[in-house]
Amino acid sequence: MNTLPTWLRRHLAALRALLVLTAVCGVAYPLAITAVGRLPGLNDKADGSHVSVGGRTVGSRLIGQSFTGSDGTPLRQYFQSRPSAAGDGYDPTASGAGNLGPEDIVDTLPGPALGEQDPRARQSLLTQVCARSKKVGELEGVDGSRPYCTRSGVGAVLSVFGARDAQGTVPVPTRVISVNEACPTTPFLTTYRGVKVECATPGEDYRAGRIVPVRGDAPARPVVPADAVTAGGSGLDPHISVAYARLQAERIARARGIPVTQVVRLIDEHTTGRALGFMGEPVVNVLELNIDLDRTAPYQG
Structure with missing residues (x-):
């Protein structure tokens, strides 16, 4: 007949489980994986190649x-x-x-006081791709242009303000901002649907407008491959x-x-x-x- 108190039996059971799991997971498993890593054809990768x-x-x-x-x-x-x-x-x-997706196309521009050191500043995936493609094109002496990129190497994206129709478009814009080009930069487009395109003021929120990427005249198949820019x-x-x-x-x-x-x-x-x-x-x-x-x-x- 077991005369040990219930609390002691539980502690002993927990100790046995600890010892078994330590032996299996802490000793047997690592030794087995190490042994597999020593097999011909695998040892080079296991050592870091x-x-x-x-x-x-x-x-x-x-x-x-x-x-x-x-x-x-x-x-x-x-x-x-x-x-x-x-x-x-x-x-x-x-x-x-x-961890940036294809819809990440609007930059967070650096504030005027802190400039490029502003911790809030962030380039969108589109601008990263555009900037990299431009640099690779300059390095290799080829056309680094890509669709939806400006010639200066940022995402060609507008925020279009005005009344929207049933499809969500803005047929008659009242204001247009190039959201990835900080003032005093001259925007990549002079006008959009008859409205002058403005540069973006850092810190201003343009999400109320309709975000419109502009394809531009870059070739459909860029000279610079995708793996060079992503x-x-x-x-x-x-x-x-x-x-x-x-x-x-x-x-x-x-x-x-x-x-x-x-x-x-x-x-x-x-x-x-x-x-x-x-x-x-x-x-x-x-x-x-x-x-x-x-x-x-x-x-x-």
């Missing part, structure tokens, strides 16, 4: 990195990675996306598309004084096909490509 040059670790095949100078300017002799929203860029401790879901993507790599080939060739065909050949050699032959798109590992570029065509600048 480090890449070494001359005995020095320079990165990982699984984590992207920036190829920029101390001031953040892209190094012209290297292929550039896609943008990253992980911390200050490719920070494994802050992996994550920007961050990956993890912020750590080590790959770029073949199209983005080929876009950079001429700049790389000029910087290193080699034929473009040699650069394109390296891109082809470092292109990984679709997973299982049908999933995703072919991609290029930027770190491995740049390492091979340094090995075969050292930069003389």
Whole structure:
């Protein structure tokens, strides 16, 4: 007959459960996962897939990195990675996306007193894409224009005030604001439906107007690929598309004084096909490509 008090039996049962779960979850499971990670074909990834040059670790095949100078300017002799929203860029401790959707098109402009240091200031996803596309176009010497972007590199978005019809449109505007262009900037449009377009005053709320993105005359298929202007879901993507790599080939060739065909050949050699032959798109590992570029065509600048 069990003579132990009820409260003591409960404590002993809890202690037994603690010991069993500690042994299973804290010892057996980690050892099993570690053993699986030692299997041939998996051990390199489990160890971080480090890449070494001359005995020095320079990165990982699984984590992207920036190829920029101390001031953040892209190094012209290297292929550039896609943008990253992980911390200050490719920070494994802050992996994550920007979590901005396609309807995020209106900026929060910095206040006049604090300027660009205003903590409330925020670029919309549209303006981020426009600004990146403009910079890539300038770097590569191509047309960086995109639909719904101004030539200055912000979202081409208007707030149109006036009485709305049954469809919610404003047939006769009374006031029109370019919401992403802070005064005293000259708006990307002079007039809209006969009304002068005004620049935006930081801190003023234009949500009462109808938000109208303006497509502009940019080509339907931009020259700058999508992965050159958008961050990956993890912020750590080590790959770029073949199209983005080929876009950079001429700049790389000029910087290193080699034929473009040699650069394109390296891109082809470092292109990984679709997973299982049908999933995703072919991609290029930027770190491995740049390492091979340094090995075969050292930069003389």
